[in-house]
Amino acid sequence: MVKVLPVKKRLAKEIRRAWSVPTWVIARTRREVRFSNRRRSWRRTRIKP
Helix, strand or coil: CCCHHHHHHHHHHHHHHCCCCCHHHHHHCCCCCCCCCCCCCCCCCCCCC
16 A cells, blocks of 8 residues: 555655746846756656655
8 A cells, every 4th residue: 555645745745846946046046056956847757765
């Protein structure tokens, strides 16, 4: 039996991680921080179950 809550929590965490860097962060760091290394594409990479 799959434990649903841990899976849902993991998926929610991955959704949060896939967001881009906010514009105000880019502006505040004078464009040193432009993108997130943790960004994930739903096509290219899969989430571990």
